[in-house]
């Protein structure tokens with residue numbers, strides 16, 4: 470693992486980590502030595518379970534109270550989203566990464582499209598990811614700023630602070646912090662189902678590039694786009710298995726494929742402003758409908 474700002478274990482906030490992929494990403498990161506802040510909206514018990522399992526993976530954290538590692542926020546609510554990173558910082562001291570995994574995934578199409586549905590998807594899936602990236606960037610800037618003497622506004626003060634910071638071993642601004650945005654192979658293999666969800670993820674994919682430009686050198690920004698990985702209430706097990714095989718490689722992504730890609734992207738300090746597609750090549754195909762409606 471790369472050098473961090475301090476000797477403390479690196480900390481990642483994973484959104485939507487009570488269940489499904491978010492939970493698996495949280496556990497994968499804990500296995501890789503990260504401290505994990507588990508975000509949830511309504512799945513409190515599941516979030517507690519995720520936090521407990523993350524803590525149990527490391528001998529030095531086994532006795533800690535999982536209640537202190539779970540954080541509630543409705544990401545559709547901007548004020549609640551802006552409060553999230555400060556809550557984690559208060560509890561855990563530092564944050565080095567945010568994995569934007571939580572997502573609203575409700576069906577609409579061009580017939581049922583409404584401003585309301587679009588706004589909910591945009592706020593939960595796009596706006597929240599940007600606000601959390603912004604907050605991580607501000608936190609990294611503050612951590613990287615040299616110790617400020619009382620007269621920090623003056624050039625001499627800044628120079629003195631910089632010298633003091635370097636003498637104290639503080640690194641120059643670098644890209645040790647990272648945001649992972651969970652995207653979807655559907656963006657490269659579009660169909661008109663889940664219109665608002667797709668538009669919100671398309672905006673997040675564009676934001677991935679813009680954020681990587683704007684937040685360098687402090688924060689890297691990487692997209693991870695799974696293919697069909699987990700089934701949903703709209704797909705029975707047999708249909709899921711059948712659809713999972715629909716890809717050039719004969720299988721879409723497993724949970725392990727997605728988790729290992731997130732961990733890889735978080736550790737590789739040369740990757741930013743791009744998306745890793747983990748889908749068995751599904752994005753190379755053309756599906757007329759969403760999986761759940763095929």
Ligand SMILES: NC(=O)c1ccc[n+]([C@@H]2O[C@H](COP(=O)([O-])OP(=O)(O)OC[C@H]3O[C@@H](n4cnc5c(N)ncnc54)[C@H](OP(=O)(O)O)[C@@H]3O)[C@@H](O)[C@H]2O)c1
Nearest residue numbers: 485489490509510511512543544545571572593651698699
């Ligand atoms: N699963 C797949 O096969 C697949 C395929 C392609 C892409 N992806 C992407 O991978 C990510 C994870 O997928 P998933 O299937 O695990 O997601 P999911 O089950 O659809 O949703 C994960 C969590 O998101 C949280 N969430 C939704 N709206 C929220 C809001 N307004 N505020 C806060 N939390 C909210 C919910 O938390 P609570 O339960 O706590 O309310 C939910 O448990 C998503 O970004 C998805 O787009 C998944």
